[in-house]
Amino acid sequence: MPQKRVTSLDVAKRAGVSRTTVSFVLNKTSHQQISPETVLRVQQAAEELGYVPDESARALVSRRAQSIGLIFSRPTVRISSDIFLNQVVVGLLDVVHANQMRLLLDVVEDLDEKNTYVNLVKSRRVDGIILNGPRFDEQALDYLAENDFPTVIMGSLPQSHFCSVDVDNVAAARTAVEHLIHLGHRQIACITNAQAPFTAAIHRLTGYRQALENAGLPYSADQVRFGNFDPQSGYTQMKSLLAGPVRPTAVFVASDVVAYGAISAIHEHGLSIPGDIALVGFDDVPMSNFISPSLTTIRLPATELAVKAGELLLDLIQGKPQEPCQVLLPTELIIRQSCGGKPS
Amino acid sequence: MPQKRVTSLDVAKRAGVSRTTVSFVLNKTSHQQISPETVLRVQQAAEELGYVPDESARALVSRRAQSIGLIFSRPTVRISSDIFLNQVVVGLLDVVHANQMRLLLDVVEDLDEKNTYVNLVKSRRVDGIILNGPRFDEQALDYLAENDFPTVIMGSLPQSHFCSVDVDNVAAARTAVEHLIHLGHRQIACITNAQAPFTAAIHRLTGYRQALENAGLPYSADQVRFGNFDPQSGYTQMKSLLAGPVRPTAVFVASDVVAYGAISAIHEHGLSIPGDIALVGFDDVPMSNFISPSLTTIRLPATELAVKAGELLLDLIQGKPQEPCQVLLPTELIIRQSCGGKPS
DNA sequence: ACGTGTTACTAACTCGTGTTAATTATCGCG
DNA sequence: CGCGATAATTAACACGAGTTAGTAACACGT
Structure with missing residues (x-):
């Protein structure tokens, strides 16, 4: 009152x-x-x-909303299970706090909902936006580009001139598979993290292929399956691999979460990890250290990516000169038990 | 340009x-x-x-920021691993979108940072806030209460007059433990989800105790361990239980994530689940269906809680009459493999 | 011709702040 | 004592909308 x-x-x-x-x-x-x-x-x-x-009054006259928008572009189901959302939010809030700004969160599920974030821009609610996820509506992106609105993309968007932040998925996947090769494996299968239209899936598959080729091993399409973000898909695809004519001695699963499903499938077949089949994941989800066997994987520096994206965005907003606008952060191979590389 | x-x-x-x-x-x-x-x-x-x-101009004159704040109150580390953040965000965005509003996300890590969300209110950036997590700075809460600023709490804050949304942790825990009792277990241990100061931990422990008492089973403090949100703590506490004089035939772990650690510890001891030890979790984290054995657990309706909280908050903002302000949503026992209740 | 009502619109004020240009007090110095 | 320079302060306008109170145009009845 x-x-x-x-x-x-x-x-x-x-x-x-x-x-x-x-x-x-x-x-x-x-x-x-x-x-x-x-x-x-x-x-x-x-x-x-x-x-x-009063921030409204201040924003009105200063033309600064003092906040940035974080947009996740993907179906709701995949957002609920996106293990990195937290880390991205935490990293971004760090940067945002340091600059007395605020974080506005939104989600665009479908392409025809392009208005959601264009409106955010037009209504001057945010001074810049970070787009997370590689698939975006062209029209909305064009609008951003034309008005050169401060924008940073997390992930890779082929041939666009936006600032972006990502990891080198090709190199990371290659490292993972090379690790398996060094351990003596010759029959190495692959389950991707996602379907083909996703660029990260393509890149990781490319890395897998390169590693095989560099080692003089044959690449065979029937040793490749496409996962779909969730453990369920990993389970199904692993079953499919095990039902094939030639059983792999190792599998590169380009997503830890998908790998969890694969592990279930392997265990269900009465096979042991890494005894019968070695496994390398990708992402280093927090839980991967605690399942059994603990998962050898590639660490994806989610928080660091978010921090970098936030810093880039703030530079753009403040009009600082932007030279290297496509940043790639390094990944790291985390060796645990699922390849037998290390003891308990 | x-x-x-x-x-x-x-x-x-x-x-x-x-x-x-x-x-x-x-x-x-x-x-x-x-x-x-x-x-x-x-x-x-x-x-x-x-x-x-222009939303700033509109907000200035209409006195409505057209956005609500979602505040997570806990240390950063626990936010990165909070599996429900996503679901809360998704549920809330649903409500927010339906009302042409926006969602502002913030985190207060430490109590002395009270200003973060009081400033949000004072600067008129949000029309209402949802506080997630039970521990809050008293001063900031007092400010909200005095100015009866639209506020909804997710979780339980004993003896406060705020609107709140939660599940009945006592009843849910009781249900979980009763399930174990019905399966014939007499020696049932408990690992909580968190340390004692957290009310949810207390409530779940109370439910465990009630179930034992109702069944005429003795409650013994040395069958109880306190987890701390992460798998690591589950691992450690399970080890501690297994090192004790009397080995339990079942364990109620009041958090799926903590349970993952406990599973590792059990497997490491060469024991099988549910053969040697049965396990019930709490939360029904998405992954619990895909680990092996899949986890029998209590489903926590995170998205629904968020939706309810959002709806309550919007009612408060729009000045609609608020009768039942402390809402408890039902939980559900999800029976999977970790108790042997069901086959593969 | 004159009130009375209705319809369709607008001039002018408001919200709370940042900022430019102008105004007043203060000081140094010959 | 006076005069310019400079320090300290403020009046007045701008930002882009929502909203109140008021006006102009027109129809109708007597």
């Missing part, structure tokens, strides 16, 4: 100065000279009244 | 009317009469120009 909203005029009255002076003091407008005692009086008045400027 | 921001004046000019008329048409101000052809002309002009109102 109080509704006693404190305005800058209240502060001004209490300090016995004008509203303008209050603004100067609180925003530390440099080229203005205010006597030290006035500064003190204003600060004290503001403190006592618990004054916090 | 264009920076050609479209304002309502542009629309007015193009339609040959005044700015006021544009506002009336676009906001469908009911008690105003505008001729149908004017309405059409204005709508068309707005469409052609791609006009979207």
Whole structure:
């Protein structure tokens, strides 16, 4: 009921100065000279009244919403199970806090919902946006590009001029498979993380292929299956592999979560890991260290990617010069038990 | 470079009317009469120009930020691994979208950072907030209560008058343990989801105790261990239980994620699940259906909780009468393999 | 011709802040 | 004592919308 909203005029009255002076003091407008005692009086008045400027009014005049938008572009089901959403949010909030800004979160499930984030931009609710997930509506992207609205993409969007942040999926996958080869495996299958239209899936498959070729091993399409983000798909595809004519001694599963399903399938066949089949995953989901056997995998630096994306975006917003706009962060092979590389 | 921001004046000019008329048409101000052809002309002009109102200006005059804040109150590490964050976000976005609002996400890690969300309120950035996690700074809560700012709490905050949404943790835990008792177990241990200060942990432990007492079984403190959110703690505490003088035939682990650690520990001891030890979890994390053995657990309706919280909050914001303000949603026992209740 | 009502619209004010240009107090110095 | 320079402060406008109160145009009845 109080509704006693404190305005800058209240502060001004209490300090016995004008509203303008209050603004100067609180925003530390440099080229203005205010006597030290006035500064003190204003600060004290503001403190006592618990004054916090109205952000709408401030945004209106300064043309800065003081917040950025994080847009996840994918179907709802895949968002609920996206293990990295948390880490992205945490990383981004770090950057956002350091710059006194706010984080607005949104999701666009379907392409025809392009308005969701274009409206965000047009209504001036955000000063920049981070797009997470590689599939986006062309029209919305064009709008962003034309108005060169500060935008950073997490993931890779082939042949676009946007700033982006990603890992080198090809190299990472190659590393994973090379590890299996070094352990002596010759019959190595692959289950991707996702269907073909997803660029990350293609890249990881490419890395798999390169590793085989570099080692002089034959690439065979019937040792490849396409996962679909969830353990269920890993289970099904692993069953399919095991039903094939030639049983692999190792599998590169391009997603830890998919790998969990594959593990179930292998165990269900009465086979042991890594005894009968070795497994390498991808992502290093927090839980991968705690399943049995613990999963050898490629660490995807999700938080770091988010931080980098946030920093890039803030630079764009502040108009700082942007030279290298397509950033690739390094991955790391985490060796655990699922390949027999290390003991318990 | 264009920076050609479209304002309502542009629309007015193009339609040959005044700015006021544009506002009336676009906001469908009911008690105003505008001729149908004017309405059409204005709508068309707005469409052609791609006009979207500036939200800061609108918020300033209407006193509505058209967005709500979702605040997670816990250390960063626990946010990165909080499997429900996604589901909460998804549920809330659903409600938010249906009401043309936006979702602002924030995190308060430490109690002295109380300002983060009080500032959100004072600066009028949000029209209401949802607090997730039971531990909050008293001062900040008092501020919300005094100004009766629209607030909904996810979780339980003993003796507060806030609206809240939660599950009945006591009853749910009781159900889980009763299931074990019905299967014939007499020696049932418990690993909590968290340390004692967390009310949910207390409640689940209480449910465990009630089930034992109702069945005439003795409660013994040395069959109880306190987990700490992560698999690591489950692993350690399970080891500790197994090192004790009397080995339990079943364990109620009040968190699936903690249970994953416990499973590792059990397997490492060369024991089988459910053959040697039966296990019931709590939460029904998406992955619990895919580990082996798949986990019998209590389903926590995270998305539904979020939706309910969002709806409550919007009612509060719109000043609708609020009768039952402490909502408890039902849980469900999901029977899988970890208790031997069902076959593969 | 004059009220009375209704319809269709608009001028002018408001929200709370940042900022420019102008105004007043203060000081140094011949 | 006076005069310019400079320090300290403020009046007034802008941002882009929503909204109240008021006006102009027209019809109708007597």
